[in-house]
Amino acid sequence: MKPIAEILGKTSLDRGDLIRVLEADEGECGPLLARAAVVKRSGVGGRVYLRGLIEYSNICSKDCLYCGIRSGNAAASRYEMTEEETLAAARLALERRFGSIVIQAGERDDAQFVARMERILRRIRALGGGALHVTLSLGEQSPDTYRRWLDAGAHRYLLRIEASSPDLYRKLHPEDARHSQASRLEALGALREAGYQVGTGVMIGAPFQTAADLADDLLFFRDLDVDMIGMGPYIEHPDTPLYTHALELLPPRKRLELSLRMVALLRVMMPDINIAATTAMQAIDPEGRERAIRAGANVVMPNLTPARYRHDYLLYENKPCLDQEPEESVELLEARIRESGGSIAYGEWGDSGRFLARKS
Numbered sequence: 001m002k003p004i005a006e007i008l009g010k011t012s013l014d015r016g017d018l019i020r021v022l023e024a025d026e027g028e029c030g031p032l033l034a035r036a037a038v039v040k041r042s043g044v045g046g047r048v049y050l051r052g053l054i055e056y057s058n059i060c061s062k063d064c065l066y067c068g069i070r071s072g073n074a075a076a077s078r079y080e081m082t083e084e085e086t087l088a089a090a091r092l093a094l095e096r097r098f099g100s101i102v103i104q105a106g107e108r109d110d111a112q113f114v115a116r117m118e119r120i121l122r123r124i125r126a127l128g129g130g131a132l133h134v135t136l137s138l139g140e141q142s143p144d145t146y147r148r149w150l151d152a153g154a155h156r157y158l159l160r161i162e163a164s165s166p167d168l169y170r171k172l173h174p175e176d177a178r179h180s181q182a183s184r185l186e187a188l189g190a191l192r193e194a195g196y197q198v199g200t201g202v203m204i205g206a207p208f209q210t211a212a213d214l215a216d217d218l219l220f221f222r223d224l225d226v227d228m229i230g231m232g233p234y235i236e237h238p239d240t241p242l243y244t245h246a247l248e249l250l251p252p253r254k255r256l257e258l259s260l261r262m263v264a265l266l267r268v269m270m271p272d273i274n275i276a277a278t279t280a281m282q283a284i285d286p287e288g289r290e291r292a293i294r295a296g297a298n299v300v301m302p303n304l305t306p307a308r309y310r311h312d313y314l315l316y317e318n319k320p321c322l323d324q325e326p327e328e329s330v331e332l333l334e335a336r337i338r339e340s341g342g343s344i345a346y347g348e349w350g351d352s353g354r355f356l357a358r359k360s
């Protein structure tokens with residue numbers, strides 16, 4: 001078998017290379033982390049960009065088999081933040097000089113929701129005079145909705161493909177027209193067309209997933225020429241259909257390790273994109289996000305959701321920081337990033353270098 005260092009010396013990694021690295025023993029992976037660190041420094045520099053995360057609502061029309069806020073989960077108690085609460089969270093991000101926020105929610109495409117979001121976006125833009133950049137993570141919408149939200153002030157959009165393999169996608173979602181991978185791919189195309197910085201991602205260590213699937217996910221990101229990626233370990237949720245497969249999963253520590261390896265490989269493949277250190281990584285290891293930063297990530301999303309809603313935005317088990325008010329978790333995070341040798345880019349938008357390069 002080829003040594004990892006030799007594979008990483010190639011100008012372009014192919015499917016076989018990626019599978020080899022994903023399946024390597026932990027002890028073999030030193031050269032991967034070292035290479036990712038070098039590529040990161042020249043590709044995006046050493047600073048970490050912050051996005052204040054606002055979990056706007058857990059009301060969802062989808063029924064994804066892995067997700068705790070799926071419409072079929074009657075045990076979830078549903079909420080939607082008010083406009084004023086959302087604006088207050090955005091104001092907190094401005095005061096903290098985060099530069100950017102992410103508004104995430106379950107998927108809804110009714111006219112009332114679309115209009116409310118449009119109004120919120122306009123108010124956020126007015127609030128900071130454009131000082132805050134806004135990422136949306138609100139699922140599949142029509143091209144018209146994407147355009148309206150962009151016109152109202154959104155800049156970036158995250159829509160995870162969840163699994164690039166059509167076969168795996170089918171196993172993770174109900175088999176109906178509302179959950180088709182084809183329409184998700186179309187939505188990603190519409191986002192690019194509309195002019196967003198486009199992000200996608202997958203869950204890592206999901207039931208039925210193989211190393212070849214993950215290699216294909218990385219190649220998918222490269223072929224799509226994405227601007228940003230958010231990916232993290234799959235974590236089982238007891239009130240979901242896929243919980244019956246919990247015993248077949250890799251142990252959580254291994255799922256995190258695999259996620260860090262995916263981050264490092266992607267950084268080597270795509271030097272100038274934004275890669276998030278995701279909350280699910282922190283759910284497995286309190287140091288998970290810092291480890292992701294060391295592996296190649298350059299974006300962290302401190303949670304700004306008011307504490308009383310956090311217990312209800314449960315996509316998976318053991319979500320961290322459920323009892324903290326926003327101010328507290330931000331302070332913890334700042335200290336941790338400093339400790340792990342990173343420095344925070346305060347007051348900067350942190351737009352994707354890949355996006356800016358493509359436009360110029």
Ligand code: 5AD
Pocket residue numbers: 066067068160162202203232233234235236237280315316
């Ligand atoms: N484990 C990990 N990530 C999950 N997500 C949803 N459910 C889970 C889970 N059980 C992720 C999906 C979705 C994002 C908002 O959260 O990838 O896109």
